[in-house]
Amino acid sequence: MRISELAERSGTSPATIKFYVREGLLPPAEKTGYNQVSYSEEHVRRLHLVRALVDVGGLPIARVRAVVAAVDDPAVGLQEVMGAAQRALPGREGAPPPSPSSLAAVEELVRAQGWTVDDGNPGVVQAAAVLDGWVAMGRKDLFDSLPEYARAAEVVARADLARVWPDAADRDRSAETVVVGTVLGDALVAGLRRIAQEHVARATRPVPRPVTRTPEELT
Amino acid sequence: MRISELAERSGTSPATIKFYVREGLLPPAEKTGYNQVSYSEEHVRRLHLVRALVDVGGLPIARVRAVVAAVDDPAVGLQEVMGAAQRALPGREGAPPPSPSSLAAVEELVRAQGWTVDDGNPGVVQAAAVLDGWVAMGRKDLFDSLPEYARAAEVVARADLARVWPDAADRDRSAETVVVGTVLGDALVAGLRRIAQEHVARATRPVPRPVTRTPEELT
Numbered sequence: 001m002r003i004s005e006l007a008e009r010s011g012t013s014p015a016t017i018k019f020y021v022r023e024g025l026l027p028p029a030e031k032t033g034y035n036q037v038s039y040s041e042e043h044v045r046r047l048h049l050v051r052a053l054v055d056v057g058g059l060p061i062a063r064v065r066a067v068v069a070a071v072d073d074p075a076v077g078l079q080e081v082m083g084a085a086q087r088a089l090p091g092r093e094g095a096p097p098p099s100p101s102s103l104a105a106v107e108e109l110v111r112a113q114g115w116t117v118d119d120g121n122p123g124v125v126q127a128a129a130v131l132d133g134w135v136a137m138g139r140k141d142l143f144d145s146l147p148e149y150a151r152a153a154e155v156v157a158r159a160d161l162a163r164v165w166p167d168a169a170d171r172d173r174s175a176e177t178v179v180v181g182t183v184l185g186d187a188l189v190a191g192l193r194r195i196a197q198e199h200v201a202r203a204t205r206p207v208p209r210p211v212t213r214t215p216e217e218l219t
Numbered sequence: 220m221r222i223s224e225l226a227e228r229s230g231t232s233p234a235t236i237k238f239y240v241r242e243g244l245l246p247p248a249e250k251t252g253y254n255q256v257s258y259s260e261e262h263v264r265r266l267h268l269v270r271a272l273v274d275v276g277g278l279p280i281a282r283v284r285a286v287v288a289a290v291d292d293p294a295v296g297l298q299e300v301m302g303a304a305q306r307a308l309p310g311r312e313g314a315p316p317p318s319p320s321s322l323a324a325v326e327e328l329v330r331a332q333g334w335t336v337d338d339g340n341p342g343v344v345q346a347a348a349v350l351d352g353w354v355a356m357g358r359k360d361l362f363d364s365l366p367e368y369a370r371a372a373e374v375v376a377r378a379d380l381a382r383v384w385p386d387a388a389d390r391d392r393s394a395e396t397v398v399v400g401t402v403l404g405d406a407l408v409a410g411l412r413r414i415a416q417e418h419v420a421r422a423t424r425p426v427p428r429p430v431t432r433t434p435e436e437l438t
Binding site for chain 1: 267308329334347353356403
């Protein structure tokens with residue numbers, strides 16, 4: 001198809017499509033003749049993935065490029081694709097490393113959950129930074145809720161992975177599912193969490209204490 | 220205390236402290252004499268909150284200001300403080316509104332969960348945008364996992380709110396807990412989710428098929 005059709009089908013302007021090709025997010029069109037090129041269904045699909053990562057996932061272009069490179073390399077296993085997607089998410093660039101005591105608290109939580117993970121998992125540092133924030137605010141009491149958050153995180157991870165393995169024989173489709181699940185999953189969970197917070201707040205808010213009035217006020 | 224002591228106790232440079240005061244994130248110091256000012260414990264605590272929102276939550280200064288204003292206004296109820304914190308989180312600025320069909324799917328999910336929420340809850344639009352991303356990628360099959368994600372989101376929300384109500388009589392402390400829970404909770408859940416994903420992926424990854432070799436390869 002021509003670039004105009006690709007633009008219409010993907011809701012992306014021809015200028016943006018050319019920009020994505022220059023940036024290596026989209027393979028170049030096939031040359032079909034002198035001064036003529038053709039885009040394929042593969043381009044439509046890839047363009048949708050790129051747009052989802054940019055628009056919904058909020059990833060900068062350089063990170064989308066790294067994720068797309070992992071998806072496209074058949075030598076990269078699904079677990080490594082997941083790692084690439086995790087590292088692409090907005091992180092803690094330039095922030096100081098978390099304290100050893102918060103790192104130890106996260107590692108203890110991981111052990112208590114019976115989880116097996118690499119030391120390099122980016123989630124460990126990210127969670128430890130949150131604990132540092134709590135400690136700095138004098139709110140070590142919030143640590144009590146960690147097992148509950150870990151339980152919720154495992155429910156989310158099971159939902160993420162349940163969609164990947166049935167397709168595992170189709171490596172390209174699985175790689176795409178891993179990326180979509182990892183990158184868009186944060187936005188989905190964050191969105192549903194705001195809704196659930198409002199529901200839980202309404203359902204459980206404490207009963208207001210009766211106002212005590214003096215006899216003078218009542219007259 | 221002097222600005223040098225406040226800087227040391229909060230790990231924030233005097234220049235940054237002065238910047239936060241100018242930007243309205245921190246109340247000005249009390250004037251204690253000609254050319255002399257004094258900062259209080261209140262400043263230490265507020266500075267920790269601001270740093271947590273900026274460093275861990277990744278909020279831009281203008282949004283921290285809006286959150287802090289809600290926390291400081293005793294006329295603002297806890298549920299409205301939560302709303303202010305939710306709206307402060309990185310959202311979908313400039314992104315097109317989600318499709319009516321995805322909005323309807325989220326509303327249907329909310330009904331199916333028995334949740335009661337306002338139409339204006341920012342999570343509805345955020346979740347619907349993720350569904351649009353799935354649809355654009357031809358992955359409507361992922362909709363099947365929505366109830367599982369909703370269940371996980373409710374577990375998270377219960378952990379968020381469980382820490383607020385015991386303090387509800389102390390409005391300022393509760394308001395701070397709501398903000399910390401809402402803003403840092405996303406980072407915590409995202410971090411724990413990456414860890415849990417790796418664990419679940421290791422624990423459930425499909426058994427590789429045995430490699431079939433020709434007799435020539437075996438010799």
